[in-house]
Amino acid sequence: MSEEVKNWQKLTIVGKLFHKMGLALLKTTAGQLTALFFRAFWSLFHSESRSFKTDTRNIILQTFFTGVEIFPILFVVAALFGSVVIIEVITLTGKMGFSDVVGTLIVVVVIRELGPILTAFLIAGRSGSSLTTYVGGMVIDSEVDALASMGIDPIRYLVMPGLIGGMIATFMMTILFSATAIFCGFGLTKALILASGNIINIQLTWDYLSTELIKAISLNDFIIVIVKPVVFGAIITCNACYQALNIPRDIRQVPKATSRSVIRSFLYVVLSDVAISLFYLLDYYNELSKLI
Amino acid sequence: MIIEPHDEVFRMENVHLSYNGLVGTAFSKPRALSFFEDQEKDSNELITEASLMLKRGETICIGGPSGQGKSALLRVIAGLARPTQGRLYYFGEFLPPERLTALEVAKRQVGFVFQNGALISNLRVRDNIALPLRYHKIGNQAEIDERINMAMDLMRVRSHADLFPHMLSAGIQKRVAIARSWAMDPKLLLMDEPTAGLDNYNRRNILPLIDNMRMLFKTSIIIVTHDLLIAKELNCNICFLHNKKLTEPGSFDYWAQSNTEISRELFRDMRNSPESPSIARISG
Numbered sequence: 001m002s003e004e005v006k007n008w009q010k011l012t013i014v015g016k017l018f019h020k021m022g023l024a025l026l027k028t029t030a031g032q033l034t035a036l037f038f039r040a041f042w043s044l045f046h047s048e049s050r051s052f053k054t055d056t057r058n059i060i061l062q063t064f065f066t067g068v069e070i071f072p073i074l075f076v077v078a079a080l081f082g083s084v085v086i087i088e089v090i091t092l093t094g095k096m097g098f099s100d101v102v103g104t105l106i107v108v109v110v111i112r113e114l115g116p117i118l119t120a121f122l123i124a125g126r127s128g129s130s131l132t133t134y135v136g137g138m139v140i141d142s143e144v145d146a147l148a149s150m151g152i153d154p155i156r157y158l159v160m161p162g163l164i165g166g167m168i169a170t171f172m173m174t175i176l177f178s179a180t181a182i183f184c185g186f187g188l189t190k191a192l193i194l195a196s197g198n199i200i201n202i203q204l205t206w207d208y209l210s211t212e213l214i215k216a217i218s219l220n221d222f223i224i225v226i227v228k229p230v231v232f233g234a235i236i237t238c239n240a241c242y243q244a245l246n247i248p249r250d251i252r253q254v255p256k257a258t259s260r261s262v263i264r265s266f267l268y269v270v271l272s273d274v275a276i277s278l279f280y281l282l283d284y285y286n287e288l289s290k291l292i
Numbered sequence: 293m294i295i296e297p298h299d300e301v302f303r304m305e306n307v308h309l310s311y312n313g314l315v316g317t318a319f320s321k322p323r324a325l326s327f328f329e330d331q332e333k334d335s336n337e338l339i340t341e342a343s344l345m346l347k348r349g350e351t352i353c354i355g356g357p358s359g360q361g362k363s364a365l366l367r368v369i370a371g372l373a374r375p376t377q378g379r380l381y382y383f384g385e386f387l388p389p390e391r392l393t394a395l396e397v398a399k400r401q402v403g404f405v406f407q408n409g410a411l412i413s414n415l416r417v418r419d420n421i422a423l424p425l426r427y428h429k430i431g432n433q434a435e436i437d438e439r440i441n442m443a444m445d446l447m448r449v450r451s452h453a454d455l456f457p458h459m460l461s462a463g464i465q466k467r468v469a470i471a472r473s474w475a476m477d478p479k480l481l482l483m484d485e486p487t488a489g490l491d492n493y494n495r496r497n498i499l500p501l502i503d504n505m506r507m508l509f510k511t512s513i514i515i516v517t518h519d520l521l522i523a524k525e526l527n528c529n530i531c532f533l534h535n536k537k538l539t540e541p542g543s544f545d546y547w548a549q550s551n552t553e554i555s556r557e558l559f560r561d562m563r564n565s566p567e568s569p570s571i572a573r574i575s576g
Contacts, residue, residue: 007377019328023325026322026324026325027320027325032320032321032322032325035322036320038448039322046390054426087324103503129486137413140414141408141413142406142408142410143411144319145404145410146368146406146411146469148395148398148405149370149371149372149394149397150398150403150404150423150427150472151395151398151405151424151427151428151476152423152427153395154319157427182334237458241320242320244321245320246321249319
């Protein structure tokens, strides 16, 4: 093997340069995560063993596992978060005389930024960690090796349903989070106002809030609401499976990999959030230059 | 002895393996990475020379004390670990290193029974056996059911069909694992310590089952074991991993009688025990 001339050694200088760049990229965690994402996604179409019924069932099960079971906690977090944002925004803008930006602020905070991020954190903390433990346990017990030795691609059997299910679930949960934050947040604030005899002195009606929100929301927000959760879901599930599949056969590595999975998911989610938000800045800059 | 080309099931030539090839699973990283990585030839090699040839219907045991890399060698054969050097042929076809993966090896009807059974823990026994059949779409539902039932009958685990792996004893788990491999109709079966952790009763149960497979279905079997009496009971050859090298195969009696270092180390008890049939034969 070593004495033979390998194919890549026959490449031209440019070819070798690309070969080396590719290898350098694949050696990084980001490169391997991206590769895992594409391998998992590609296996959905590529494998000769595709079966619409089984795939759909696995994906629905994973979606249910990732999304639906987290809903009670997500509901409470979203409702409380929504009411806090509404109260703070309305009191602050009222004091400073910027009442016309209430809708914009709520849209930015709830729909555009913190809604998707908090949902992603909740999903990374619950479903990402359990996916790492589940796959990691299979690695330790040689179940992943057993799958491969039966000709079953572990990427397809384990990672693909997790990835697609995770993406769908994060998307659905983000929409639910934003909706809950606004509707239940409004309801909770109203209840608070009634209970306290409007001690915080807020004039809040649904007409006012909905008009402000509709005025503030733009097409870009709808695009972001789709793009962000799908990217976050892919990052969380890919990272969870990547950390799990990297475990050497040592049971003590499972809890380490799980915590690594959660913490890194947080980091990658925020980093990708910044990257996506750059498009907003670009958009804002274009608008600004048009005005000037 | 002349061997017809179609008779050859497996051959490996001059296989070397280092500890690096064994770390972790191969699935998290892109295959290109491990293939192009420069593997320096270090002194940290687990196996420095292993060559083996297996014919159709032949059974061979790989023995030796623990820690010599027997299971690692089996992982290499199954494509789960990458050798640093060497050539592997499956049914006469050479698998180059870039294609030597577990999935490629499994495509060539090579089954693997793990030491712990490695049953998928969230599937019942029946579904565990059905999993590869359904994945590879081998026949329709009725045919798959028939094959599952046959496999369960052969390994006598039908009464446990609806239980989960954690409800089963180690012996039954192992039998289910063999049934799962058998259901895929393997031409070459790799078994890692089939009798480890089993009591005498279960051990006596499992050996005829392996023998059945060999006799009825002409399956070639490679068994990795430290239980050398298996080789005697199955009447097959043994080779040993000794000093990082794989020896030539020889029968149980040959090893028991020979005056090599391996025989002195591993067959000491049997050579000294007056009840031992081998020693009885040696002493005439």
